[in-house]
Amino acid sequence: MSKPKKVFTKGNEAIAMAAINAGCRYYFGYPITPQNEIPEYMAEHLPAVGGEFLQAESEIASINMLIGAAATGARVMTSSSGPGISLMQEGFSYFAGNELPAVVVNMSRQGPGLGGINATQGDYFQSVKGGGHGDYKLIVLAPHTGQELYDLTIKAFELSEKYRILTLVLGDAILGQIKEPIVPWIPEKTAGDPDRDWLITGAQGRAPRLIKSLFLADGEMEQHNWHLQEKYERIERDDVMVEEVDAEDADLIVVAFGSVARIVKSAVTQAREAGMKVGLVRPITLFPFPRKRLFELGDRTKNFLVAEMNTGQMVEDVKLSLPGDCRVEFYGRPGGSVPTPEDLSSIISETCEKLQI
């Protein structure tokens, strides 16, 4: 067997490449730093595969074009960064109500407001708690390497179709801009099932179909919400993804996601070399959050440190997941300046000292 071919590419391009290889043929988007390589790649490569790139007049238009395209059953995607993702929140809520599948990428940048263009994890709450109106969830995937950006983009299309749900790939400026080798691959399935009974294709030889989120009859909206909640429960049961490094025997478990988790990996190795029993839990799905696994680990290990490039967001979900007798420390900074492995090693040592591990 020939050796898989590596390509040296930026994270943003890895996402765009993965989307096209996953069968995405329609992309609607609006420029914003630090994710412009995604629309640029799509604009260059989609025509060659019979697809179409369309630059929208705003992110509000992008997400609504995505609604119209997703309703046909086509694999469709848009991407943006914080300010643009904020504008899309209305559309996210409609995606949830309409139960349509699509993929959105947020290569997040510092906020609030116009903020800055450097990396941050300040959009965690917006991603997992829902920035739009109503009682809904997205699937949120948090890659931490170029290869994982590629792999999880493909996974995002699969999950979105499996559950008829909007799936968000949450990266940041570092992951989008970093250039590294990846191995592209093509999934077996590059399109959703054409026989799905809700696809809007024109009512030829069948009863007309309707995609809607308005339910005015008595009790109808409550019923729809219970149906959505049942779906979110299935997602939590079946599709949690989490990576663990030396977590089983650790006296201190660091919990981190995305680019910070990658830095923590180096810090954990350094800590182990220095004789400290430290491990890492990296949630790959931020929703569904690996709360069950954290609870199990918290049964044995009582000391946790959450590291984030924000001032404390995921730490709330970690605390809610763990048994009440666990101690949860937090290290965070609001993005822009990235902690080094040495910074995190010092924090780990200080935490061990403080908690008398």
Place this chain on the structure above:
Amino acid sequence: MKQVFKRPESMTSKPFHFCPGCHHGIVHRLVAEALDHFSLREKTIGVASVGCSVFLYDYFAVDVIEAPHGRAAAVATGTKRVLNDKIVFTYQGDGDLAAIGTAEVIHAANRGDNITIIFVNNSIYGMTGGQMAPTTLLGQRSTTSPYGRDYLRDGYPIKMTEMLAALEGPSLVSRVAVNTPANVKKARKVIRQAFQMQVEGKGFSFVEVLSTCPTNWGMTPQAANNRIAEEMIPYFPLGTLKQKDVVDVL
């Protein structure tokens, strides 16, 4: 015996929920007749907007997607880009299209997206209970302009047809009314033309239909019909402002 009048095949048999004297029922029928004329029912996708017309899926026997408020043109663009051999139309009121959805309609028009937009202008927000719309006439009272629309505070009623006709993208931009049998006949012809443009791939077609809202105007159906002639048409003149004969070749 020859049947001379029947319900269009593109309509369901559900009775309209619209208020007495409201023009939505007439406009719905004219759209359905146009779809029937070109045998488009089975290949048409309607995009419902927010307002009284959101329930168009109850009345049209076609596939329908419900758009967020104001976003119907963008939703239609997304659908049409994937299914470019299908017919895609939106049906939007003046609050939806001319206030919250202004950006979406202008850019869909400017791109020349091959979709059809039916814009029903009754100069008021109907479903939410009679608030001022961007099309509310000067001096017109509404629940949010209780002393009448004042241009110093609220600006002037917006003329969407004139605005869109200034763009290069659209193939057809026209304003019609359905307040008299003669106007209904003209509107029928223009709405048919609009769908013909799409069938022929000529790009964005837009028909503004002046419409009554007797309930929120506080008028009888007859008085509301008269108001179209006396107050609306003088400010929103009828006619086709733009019509392309050929597909643009750049």
